[in-house]
Amino acid sequence: MPAHPIIALDAMGGDSGPSVVVAGAALAKQRYPDLRVRFYGREDAIRAELAKAPALAGDSAIVHTDVQVAATDKPSQAIRRSRDSSMGLAIQAVKSGEAHAAVSAGNTGAMMAMAKLMLRTMEGIDRPALAALLPTLGENDLVMLDLGANTECDTENLIQFAVMGAAYARTVLGVSKPRVKLLNIGTEELKGTDELKDAAAALREADYLSMEFTGFTEGDKLSSGEADVIVTDGFSGNIALKTAEGTARFVTDLLRRAFTSSMRSKAGFLLSRPALHMLKVHLDPNNHNGAVFLGLNGLVVKSHGGADAKGVANAISVAYKMVRADITRRIAEDLENFRAHHPEAGQA
């Protein structure tokens, strides 16, 4: 475990670039005084922002580059300039050991492709997955993966995602034996695709893993608190995550309309404002920012493109906690354990 977790930050990623990234890093530094950061991007812009954050400035370094991955770049285009771009240099810093984790709010597809190319997948992992924390009505947040890195997944991918998701939940949620479920269109054993049924059968028998596999769950149970980890292919995971975000916004929009529909309800709104503020805080995506690419030989965190400084600070916190918890080693141990019981797996 390093004395000072060093996080490599792509200062140019996201909708607002250096202003939000540096402000977010300054907030994270307040939370974790031993944090060190390395910024990658346009030096003059970063330096101007750092002037406003003296506590951070002393514990940070800047690596200049004019090259940026655009939001519209295809992964193949991004890879061609990977060595020079702010995103590519941040990931490269993890590979070279100059940083313990990288955080970027840039183009997800480009990030995935570069991270895979530079860091390579861990032994026993065919494809990395994108995992994030979602709010629930239970005591803990929920780990959900894959959220869009892999459009189609086979049985082995789903099993590997379950192992990685459980290791991640043990680390960030502090649950010793996470309850793991597979997302499906019904809870009966016969429901869903062959890939799901086969993955469920394998996980049901894998009682030597540090998780409790409890079968299938459905879309309406995501936030119920019944699971610590929900595993799905990237297509369904992306649909579910975005539908949840859109629906939460839809309901709060309806609520706003309801509150402005009469003088009486406006008065009610004013009285209820502190309570409604709690709701807003709970649902604010910035409070759940920081999706993690799991399964790579190195830590890479995706921040939301529209995140504000608090959101960036949360993404950096996710990276910081994973470095502190040595998550890459933990996942490797779990995979090793799974392979020892399944000598036929991982040969694909």
Added chain:
Amino acid sequence: MPAHPIIALDAMGGDSGPSVVVAGAALAKQRYPDLRVRFYGREDAIRAELAKAPALAGDSAIVHTDVQVAATDKPSQAIRRSRDSSMGLAIQAVKSGEAHAAVSAGNTGAMMAMAKLMLRTMEGIDRPALAALLPTLGENDLVMLDLGANTECDTENLIQFAVMGAAYARTVLGVSKPRVKLLNIGTEELKGTDELKDAAAALREADYLSMEFTGFTEGDKLSSGEADVIVTDGFSGNIALKTAEGTARFVTDLLRRAFTSSMRSKAGFLLSRPALHMLKVHLDPNNHNGAVFLGLNGLVVKSHGGADAKGVANAISVAYKMVRADITRRIAEDLENFRAHHPEAGQA
């Protein structure tokens, strides 16, 4: 168009059986005085409920059966007793012409299998799809399909769903040229599975259809009002629908907690109650009840198992409106039109 739309009702389906089904039919009869209904199920139980609804009793018939499809029946089991069950007899009545549409709140898988077996798919349709109306922030509800009838779909299925969904939207939403989108994990042309990309390419060129195909949409735009029809495979559709339901419930639960967190917010709640009631009405699944199996030679509507009398009345209203609008013929015409432009399609 029939003088009196006759709806066949499975009186035994759903969580509450005849009490809710008969009460729902009585409500629907108030809305549509020319409605006729035929009940299938236990005669004594139905007759007891009908005694409370004299306006309906005179315009209804009862066909007795003791046999019921159980919620836990596999489709194959259900089919074996299809001729005798309340669900099977209701669907059979559509086939024989005794009724113009059937409504059941029973086991969805069994309903799909029976309806396909008895009514057969329309010429040019490989698989029927389950379509429902969802609330949006726009002026109209949204038609979404498939919602779980087909776990995996190929390009042809998706195109057929688009044609059927557009015909349905023209009928129930009254939109002359519905805006149709495919659900995907991004809006760029390169995103998603090959099936989605190929379906999009075909629909983009099909400008002779009575729809405006406007590309891909994502989960967070479902309720934005940007589309009249959203097409997806049954797996993703089911995940999206249930995630939306679960998230709406999650947010309203948080809201309830927020409102009971202090005396001040409780007072705010009391003042805001009429406005919050509007929100509740808007989100109540009973107000959007009635999913339709499209693509069969006959109309079958699925009511939610937990629907109340108002929910059942809404499902019956959906069936009534489709009979009045002659939807089966309209879909057949659109498919004919599509086949005329694509002689290679529908040969599969």
